[in-house]
Amino acid sequence: MQVKNLFKFIFLVSAIGYGQNNISPLDIPIKLSGTFGELRNTHFHTGIDIKTGGTQGLKVKAVKKGYLSRVRVSVGGYGKSLYIKHYDGTTSVYAHLKKFSDVIEKYVKKIQYKKRSYEIQSFPKVDEITFDSGELIGYSGNTGSSSGPHLHFEIRNSKSNSPLNPLNLNLNIEDTINPIIKGIYLYKVYKNGGYKFLKEVPIKKISNDTYEASLIKQIGRIGIGINYYDKQDRSYSKNGAYHLNLIVNDNSIFNYKMNEISFNDKKFLKLLVDYKNWYLNKNKIQKLFIHPKSSYSFIEDLSKNGIINLLKDDNYGGKIEIKDHNGNKTHVILKFSGIKKDTLFDKSDKKIIYPNYEYNIGFKGIEVNFPKNTFYNPTSLKISTRNDTLDLGKNIHPINKSFEIKFKTDQIDSLTKEKGFISKITKYGKPLFLKTTKSDSIWYVNVSSLGKYTFSIDSVAPxxxxxxxxxxxxxxxxxxxxxxxxxxxxxxxxxxxxxxxxxxxxxxxxxxxxxxxxxxxxxxxxxxxxxxxxxxxxxxxxxxxxxxxxxxx
Missing domain, CATH: 2.60.40.1220 (Immunoglobulin-like)
Structure with missing residues (x-):
């Protein structure tokens, strides 16, 4: 173990509180609808989601002694949320609350009336508002960008603000179920980080904790993808796992444990999934290989990138180990043979956008500008316009940098000038408002996803x-x-x-x-x-x- 990782491990053991009298934030059996580090649409989950039985108003308690370091009220995001800094170097976070305890509610209302705003954020002084372990701090709810009543709970390193795995608090979660494998997938991987989906590898379950994949026949650089979920006793939720390890010829070539993550990791989330498959088929395949332009704080050795280089007549053995936080483990047995070849791009009429170049693509009244490194890899796009709508194709390619779209109107009336904006067409065919910059007869917007964009007018008041x-x-x-x-x-x-x-x-x-x-x-x-x-x-x-x-x- 490297020295820096040794110190990191020591901090995790001491700061998270092994051996301390930590308590649960809720007085109910803990059932999870979300685990730490699991892959969400736009980020790695930075805490755990605790079910509240579809109800709101359960008492939420401080898990350790500390003081209120931050309180926020927002329409989206975490809604009503609290941050309590503890004296062991950690901070606990409680989000989507229905309301705060009386002392915090009074403090927040005073600020809201002073600022004449529902949405506020405040950072109280050290020890201005203190709590003992187990003291009431609020009530569970469904505020902010929550899809249903629950408590989102986090533990963070107070110094770095990095989220830590709350399950290391030993919250006594009942779980005896092994992770479940839905599918194994094969990819051709290229040196520039590009990849091509080859096929789903048939698997069979041979015991409660073991699956076996069919022989994988391929030559060259390949990668493996996995679709899985983890369940908890008496719960229907399908959650992420704690530990993933890909082993080939007795060597671990891709390995991580979800003890700590960084908010910077989310930038590379879309490079750790089969983004196209996720978008088109709602099939969440996690790639067990690393893109050369990505970096993840939870992977200690990024040189173990998961790439398997098969030569002709090679025969390899391997396995995938997947484990939840309670130690329930599942294996997938793998076998490889050096046979067959493949290519990168299919022939098509699509335009290939190379990362090292800048592209300005114009149509009548519409322009799209891709700066250098908009995409991580050479990306084939079919771009077209129809009825004042720009079609960049389906949103199946991860974006590294935002790009600019322009709409120009030569003949402009006062209503269009005042109330016009660029919108994105949703999957339901409705325009989604985008914050648009106007200059004379030109409208600009910066976006970070492909899809359809059009010019809209909104002159109707709420x-x-x-x-x-x-x-x-x-x-x-x-x-x-x-x-x-x-x-x-x-x-x-x-x-x-x-x-x-x-x-x-x-x-x-x-x-x-x-x-x-x-x-x-x-x-x-x-x-x-x-x-x-x-x-x-x-x-x-x-x-x-x-x-x-x-x-x-």
């Missing part, structure tokens, strides 16, 4: 309508005001609520298009109250809702 009250109604028995806010195209940018000339906090939940004001926030006098709500969308369209209500405290 719609605001009350849910739990009517105009001139007595609302003494209500705890809150609830309204629906909806914008069909660009999306909501800002919401401002005013009662009797004073700014009030409306919490926005985009999942159900609602905004809520809690009467407990402020103590208005009894009688008549004037409510004014202004909503602006991302394209500058504004709506105003005004009404009068009556209330007695």
């Amino acid at each position: 719609i605001i309508s009350p849910i739990n009250f009517k105009e001139k109604q007595w609302l003494s028995n209500l705890k809150n005001l609830k309204l629906k806010v909806k914008d069909d195209l660009s999306g909501v940018k800002s919401i401002e609520g005013i009662i009797n000339g004073q700014w009030v906090l409306f919490e926005y939940e985009p999942k159900n298009n609602t905004i809520i004001y809690n009467f407990s926030d402020l103590n208005f006098p009894d009688g008549e109250h004037k409510l004014v709500i202004t909503v602006e969308d991302l394209n500058g369209n504004k709506s105003k809702y005004q009404t009068v209500f009556f209330r007695k405290n």
